[in-house]
Amino acid sequence: MAEPGSLEAAAEHERILREIESTDTACIGPTLRSVYDGEEHGRFMEKLEARIRNHDREIEKMCNFHYQGFVDSITELLKVRGEAQKLKNQVTDTNRKLQNEGKELIIAMEELKQCRLQQRNISTTVDKLMLCLPVLEMYSKLREQMKSKRHYPALKTLEHLEHTYLPQVSHYRFCKIMVDNIPKLREEIKEVSMSDLKDFLESIRKHSDKIGETAMKQAQQQRNLDNIVSQHPRIGGGKKSKKEVCAGSDLEVKNTSPMSEQDSGILDVEDEEEDEEVPGAQDLVDFSPVHRCLHIYSVLGARETFENYYRKQRRKQARLVLQPPSNMHETLDGYRKYFNQIVGFFVVEDHILHTTQGLVNRAYIDELWEMALSKTIAALRTHSSYCSDPNLVLDLKNLIVLFADTLQGYGFPVNQLFDMLLEIRDQYSETLLKKWSGVFRNILDSDNYSPIPVANEEIYKKIVGQFPFQDAELEKQPFPKKFPFSEFVPKVYSQIKEFIYACLKFSEDLHLRSQQRAGGSFLLRLLLPLQDLPSSRSTEVDDMIRKSTNLLLTRTLSNCLQTVIKRRNIGLTELVQIIINTTHLEKSCRFLEEFITNITNVLPETVHTTKLYGTTTFKDARHAAEEEIYTNLNQKIDQFLQLADYDWMAAEPGSRASDYLVDLIAFLRSTFAVFTHLPGKVAQTACMSACKHLSTSLMQLLLEVEVRQLTLGALQQFNLDVEECEQFARSGPVPGFQGDTLQLAFIDLRQLLDLFLHWDWSTYLADYGQPTCKYLRVNPTTALTLLEKMKDTSRKNNVFAQFRKNERDKQKLIDTVAKQLRSLINSHHL
Numbered sequence: 001m002a003e004p005g006s007l008e009a010a011a012e013h014e015r016i017l018r019e020i021e022s023t024d025t026a027c028i029g030p031t032l033r034s035v036y037d038g039e040e041h042g043r044f045m046e047k048l049e050a051r052i053r054n055h056d057r058e059i060e061k062m063c064n065f066h067y068q069g070f071v072d073s074i075t076e077l078l079k080v081r082g083e084a085q086k087l088k089n090q091v092t093d094t095n096r097k098l099q100n101e102g103k104e105l106i107i108a109m110e111e112l113k114q115c116r117l118q119q120r121n122i123s124t125t126v127d128k129l130m131l132c133l134p135v136l137e138m139y140s141k142l143r144e145q146m147k148s149k150r151h152y153p154a155l156k157t158l159e160h161l162e163h164t165y166l167p168q169v170s171h172y173r174f175c176k177i178m179v180d181n182i183p184k185l186r187e188e189i190k191e192v193s194m195s196d197l198k199d200f201l202e203s204i205r206k207h208s209d210k211i212g213e214t215a216m217k218q219a220q221q222q223r224n225l226d227n228i229v230s231q232h233p234r235i236g237g238g239k240k241s242k243k244e245v246c247a248g249s250d251l252e253v254k255n256t257s258p259m260s261e262q263d264s265g266i267l268d269v270e271d272e273e274e275d276e277e278v279p280g281a282q283d284l285v286d287f288s289p290v291h292r293c294l295h296i297y298s299v300l301g302a303r304e305t306f307e308n309y310y311r312k313q314r315r316k317q318a319r320l321v322l323q324p325p326s327n328m329h330e331t332l333d334g335y336r337k338y339f340n341q342i343v344g345f346f347v348v349e350d351h352i353l354h355t356t357q358g359l360v361n362r363a364y365i366d367e368l369w370e371m372a373l374s375k376t377i378a379a380l381r382t383h384s385s386y387c388s389d390p391n392l393v394l395d396l397k398n399l400i401v402l403f404a405d406t407l408q409g410y411g412f413p414v415n416q417l418f419d420m421l422l423e424i425r426d427q428y429s430e431t432l433l434k435k436w437s438g439v440f441r442n443i444l445d446s447d448n449y450s451p452i453p454v455a456n457e458e459i460y461k462k463i464v465g466q467f468p469f470q471d472a473e474l475e476k477q478p479f480p481k482k483f484p485f486s487e488f489v490p491k492v493y494s495q496i497k498e499f500i501y502a503c504l505k506f507s508e509d510l511h512l513r514s515q516q517r518a519g520g521s522f523l524l525r526l527l528l529p530l531q532d533l534p535s536s537r538s539t540e541v542d543d544m545i546r547k548s549t550n551l552l553l554t555r556t557l558s559n560c561l562q563t564v565i566k567r568r569n570i571g572l573t574e575l576v577q578i579i580i581n582t583t584h585l586e587k588s589c590r591f592l593e594e595f596i597t598n599i600t601n602v603l604p605e606t607v608h609t610t611k612l613y614g615t616t617t618f619k620d621a622r623h624a625a626e627e628e629i630y631t632n633l634n635q636k637i638d639q640f641l642q643l644a645d646y647d648w649m650a651a652e653p654g655s656r657a658s659d660y661l662v663d664l665i666a667f668l669r670s671t672f673a674v675f676t677h678l679p680g681k682v683a684q685t686a687c688m689s690a691c692k693h694l695s696t697s698l699m700q701l702l703l704e705v706e707v708r709q710l711t712l713g714a715l716q717q718f719n720l721d722v723e724e725c726e727q728f729a730r731s732g733p734v735p736g737f738q739g740d741t742l743q744l745a746f747i748d749l750r751q752l753l754d755l756f757l758h759w760d761w762s763t764y765l766a767d768y769g770q771p772t773c774k775y776l777r778v779n780p781t782t783a784l785t786l787l788e789k790m791k792d793t794s795r796k797n798n799v800f801a802q803f804r805k806n807e808r809d810k811q812k813l814i815d816t817v818a819k820q821l822r823s824l825i826n827s828h829h830l
Contacts (some may be wrong), residue, residue, distance in 0.1 A: 009040045009043065010043075010047075013040070013043065013044045013047050014047075016031055016034065016035060016044070017047065017048065017051055019031050020032075128169075131168050131169050132169050132172065132174075132175075134165050135161065135165040135166060135168075135169055135175065135178070138157055138160060138161045138165055139161060139178060141157055142154055142157045142158055142161060142185070145157060146185075146188070146189070146192075149192070149196075151189045151192055151193050151196075151292060151296055152292050152295050152296055152299075154189060155186070155189055155296055155299050155300070156299075158182065158185055158186065158189075159299070161178070161182075162179075162182055166178060166179060186300060189296060189300075190296065190297070190300060190302070193289075193292060193293040193296045193297070194293065194309075196289040196292065196293060197289055197290060197293040197309075197310070199289065200285075200286070200287075200289040200290050200293075201313050201314070201317065203285055203286070204285050204317075204344075204348050205317055205320075207284050207285050207344065208321060208340070208341045208344030208345050208348065209337060209340045209341050209344060210284055210340075210344065211284055211285065211340075211343070211344035211347050211348060212339065212340030212341055212342065212343030212344030212345075212347065213336075213340045213344075214284065215343050215344070215347050215406050216339070216340065216343055216402055216403065216406045218406075219402060219405050219406035219409055220402055222409075223402075223405065285348065287351065287352075287355065290310070290352065290356070290359070291355070291356065293306060294306060294356055294359055306359075307358070307359055307360075310359060310360075311360065311364060314349065314360075314368075315368070317345065318345060318368055318371065318372060321341045321342055321345050321372075322342065322371070322372055322375040322376065322379070324338050324379040324383060325338070328379075328383050329383035329384065329386040329387055331392075332392060332395045332396065332399065335383075335396055335399055336399060338379070339399060339400075339403040342372060342376060342403075343403065343406050343407060345372075346365075346368075346369065346372070346407060346410065346412065347410065349365055349368065350365070350410045350411075353365055369412050369413075373414075373416055373417070376417075377416060377417070377420050380400070380420055380424070381420070381423070384396060384424055384427060385427065387427070387431065388431055388434065389431065390428060390431040390432045390435050390502065393424065393427060393428040393431050394428065394502075394505055394506060396424065397421060397424055397425070397428065397506055400417060400420070400421055400424070401421070403417070404417040404418060425506055425544065428506050429503065429548045429551065432499060432502055432503065432548070432552075433548075433551055433552060433555065433556045436495060436499050436552060436556055436557075437556045437559070437560060439495055440492065440495065440556065440557055440560040441560050441563070443488050443491045443492060443495070444488055444560055444561070444563075444564045445564075447486050447487055447488040447491075448486065448487070449486050449573065449574040449577040449578070450486055450577065451482040451483055451484055451485065451486060451577075452482060452483040452485065452486060452487055453480055453481075453482050454479060454480060454481050454482065454483065455479060455480045456479055457479070460479075463483060463490055466490040466491075466493065466494055467485075467489055467490035467493045467494075467584075467588065468493075468588055468591040469483065469485075469584065471484075484580055484584070485577075485580055485581045485584045486577050486580075486581055488581060489581045489584055489585060492557070492585065493585065493588055493592075496549070496552065496553075496557075496592060497592075497595060499548075499549065499552050500545055500549055500592075500595065500596060500599070501599075503544065503545045503548045503549070504541070504545060504599060504600075507541045507544065507545075539602050541600055541602075542596065542597075542600035542602035545596055545599075545600060546596060546611070546612060549592070549596070549612060550612060550613045553612065553613060553617040554613050554616065554617050557617060558617045558620060558621060561578070561582070561621040561624070562621065562624055564578065565578060565621065565624050565625050565628050566624075566628070570628065570632070571632075572629060572632055572633065572636075572671055572674065573674060575625045575628050575629045575632065576629065576674055576675060576678055578621070578622075578625045579622050579625045579626060579629075579678055579679075579682060580678065582618040582619075582621045582622040582625070583618070583622065583679065585618050586615050586618035586619065586622075589612055589615050589618075592612060593611075593612055596612075626682055626685065626686070629682075629686050630685070630686060630689045630690075633668075633671070633686060633689065633690045633693070634689070634690070634693045636667065636671075637664065637690060637693055637694050637697060638697065640660055640661075640663060640664035640667070641660070641664075641697050641698075641701065643660040643663075644658065644660050644661075644701060645658075645660075646658070646701075646714060646717065646718065647714060647717075648707050648709060648710040648711065648714045649709065649710070649711055649714065650711060650713040650714045650717060651711060651713045652713045652716075653713050653714075653716035653717040653719075653720060654717055654720065656720065657720045657721045657723070657724035658717070658720075658721050661721045661724055661725070662724065664694075665724060665725070665728045668690060668728065668733065669728070669731075669733055672686075672687055672733040672734050673733075675687075675734060681736075683734045683736070684734050684736050684737060686734075687733055687734040687737075687742065688741075688742060688745060691725070691728075691729060691742055691745035691746065692745045694725060694745075694746075695725070695745050695746045695748060695749055698718075698721070698722065698725075698749060699748060699749055699752075699782075702718060702749075702786065703782065703785055703786065707789065708789060709789055709790075710786075710789045710790060711790070712756075712757075712790070715753065715756055715757065715790075716757065718753070719753045719757060722746060722749050722750065722753060725746050726743055726746050726750065729742040729743040729745065729746065730742075730743060747777050748777045748778075751774075751775045751776070751777045751778050752775075752777075752778050752782060752783065752786070754775070755775050755778055755783065756783075756786065756787075756790070760774075760775075761813075761817045761820075763775070764778065764783070765817075765820055765824070768780070768824060780821050780824045780825050781825055783821055784818060784821040784822065784825065787814065787817060787818055787821065788818065790814070791811075791814045791815070791818065
């Protein structure tokens with residue numbers, strides 16, 4: 001009986017064999033692995049071989065059972081192979097014949113196929129070309145437009161090409177190239193248009209001078225026309241000329257708005273039948289580049305960039321325009337060119353403002369104008385201060401008025417310019433004063449300071465026509481005769497009137513305060529005659545003329561007169577004539593007042609009317625001349641006194657007065673004879689001053705320290721000279737003194753000499769200090785000084801006088817008197 005373990009192994013081997021037989025070969029690996037993992041693989045191999053032998057026996061049995069049928073099948077197959085070979089040969093032959101027969105047809109069909117293919121391709125190509133041709137035509141048109149510099153149409157073409165045509169053929173390579181080139185073309189158009197803009201900016205910079213000149217010329221023509229209309233109004237219903245109609249319409253426009261709604265005045269100039277039509281700004285500058293460039297940048301979406309660039313460049317140009325040349329003040333052409341450039345700049349900007357939509361705005365223009373106004377005024381202040389020619393200043397004022405009127409016509413505020421004109425008016429007055437200072441100096445230097453001789457009636461009337469002088473006595477005198485004044489009186493008077501006319505010239509067309517706030521037709525009011533002006537304007541003109549005339553009188557003419565009066569070589573005759581001349585000029589001041597009133601139509605009694613100070617000026621000059629006469633007389637007296645040669649030790653006096661004093665008295669007599677035409681008070685003052693100075697100088701001569709000794713004989717000679725002076729005073733060299741008034745000038749000398757010559761010391765000492773004292777004018781100190789000189793003389797010249805009793809008594813008396821005088825002096829000081 002078999003063991004249980006071997007039975008289990010046999011059953012397992014059987015299972016494995018069945019699994020091998022029934023399992024896919026790819027999955028037999030795990031089965032075989034279980035065999036090798038066991039310990040009975042030998043026995044399993046035996047069983048496997050036994051199973052293989054069983055299967056071989058079964059295969060052999062099956063083959064033996066079907067062998068005859070297999071043989072029969074092979075036999076039949078061999079028979080079919082022969083027939084099949086015959087059939088193949090027949091088919092091959094038939095195919096060969098068919099191929100030979102259908103070769104031409106195949107060729108024809110192939111040709112037909114190719115033709116149909118070509119026809120389809122041609123149709124497709126035509127369709128595609130129909131789509132591409134508009135693109136190519138548009139691109140060609142674009143190139144032509146760019147070549148001819150029609151950039152804005154080119155940009156429009158580019159827009160159509162990009163958005164309408166290219167999207168239809170976008171899959172073609174050439175279209176892709178075009179699409180890639182579109183940004184480059186746009187950039188090229190931008191660059192070219194910007195280049196045109198730069199050329200435009202350069203062009204208007206060069207043409208600003210001409211544009212400004214044109215605008216100011218038109219403004220001047222309009223002013224002249226308005227002036228004609230205001231001065232010659234049309235009366236009645238006569239037919240108006242075309243020029244008058246145009247002028248009337250222009251005035252109506254100006255009264256409502258300084259500029260038209262569409263454009264500025266300079267750009268719409270009407271033909272007013274002038275001799276020469278003045279071109280407008282658009283005739284001088286082609287503005288199309290800036291419009292094209294603006295449209296191009298607007299289409300490209302870069303309008304803001306363009307606006308910023310344009311404004312930035314124009315600001316730079318404005319700064320260049322507003323920079324005045326260093327020598328502008330030398331000629332009027334320098335100022336005119338400067339103003340022309342400024343006007344031209346703002347005329348262009350005004351044109352741009354009204355012909356473009358938003359490229360520049362009013363705020364931008366106002367900002368530029370504020371800058372221009374401040375810089376222009378600063379430049380005018382600086383350069384006008386160098387002007388020393390009043391004619392140039394006057395021309396400058398007229399140019400500024402025209403400049404302001406021109407710009408105000410374009411709506412720019414110009415009040416500050418007219419305020420500046422008021423400053424220039426003051427400067428004009430200063431230049432006039434400097435000019436007239438030279439005129440007055442020439443008149444005063446060339447004058448002969450002698451009364452004007454008149455030989456006939458014609459000359460007399462000519463001088464009276466130049467200077468308001470009336471003298472019934474002079475008119476009655478026969479020819480030849482003389483006016484009391486010299487030639488500088490009518491000449492100075494005429495020049496003062498010329499100065500007033502020069503001042504009035506500046507006020508013509510000048511907008512003063514009453515017009516600064518006016519609108520509308522203020523220009524017409526400025527061009528009215530002075531008598532037709534509003535009272536406030538006339539009053540201001542009158543005030544300006546009077547103030548300037550006062551400066552002329554009180555400063556310029558006064559300084560010139562003072563200079564002449566203070567000259568070293570001026571003589572008494574000239575000084576006397578100056579006093580006479582200034583007296584007559586002083587009287588003529590009221591005629592100057594009337595003259596100003598007549599030309600300004602403002603009455604002197606009007607409130608706040610400035611008064612002329614000519615009276616004060618001529619009085620001051622006359623007083624200075626009087627003082628100079630006094631000084632001159634005193635100097636002449638001193639010159640004569642320097643010739644005095646007294647012998648202070650003379651024992652006996654001479655028989656007559658000293659020669660120098662006789663000559664001095666003769667000089668004084670002849671001098672005071674010339675004073676006949678002077679006012680009496682002046683002549684009297686001069687005479688009294690001269691006598692007092694002579695008396696004082698003689699007293700000083702007597703009491704000089706260098707004169708240590710003098711004798712009684714010398715004193716008696718001195719007394720003769722004083723008596724000569726007193727005789728001169730009594731003779732009345734100048735009428736008008738009452739009694740012995742002139743002799744009182746020598747009273748000090750007279751009482752001193754009488755005291756010593758009469759030796760009346762007892763009376764002097766007894767009555768000293770009393771109002772009725774005979775020697776009231778004798779000062780004890782002066783008496784003591786003179787006494788000491790005589791005392792020393794007595795001692796030195798009388799060596800043996802002490803042996804004579806009379807001389808000893810006299811010496812004792814002198815000592816006693818001297819002692820009493822010292823006592824009197826000491827008591828007086830205490």
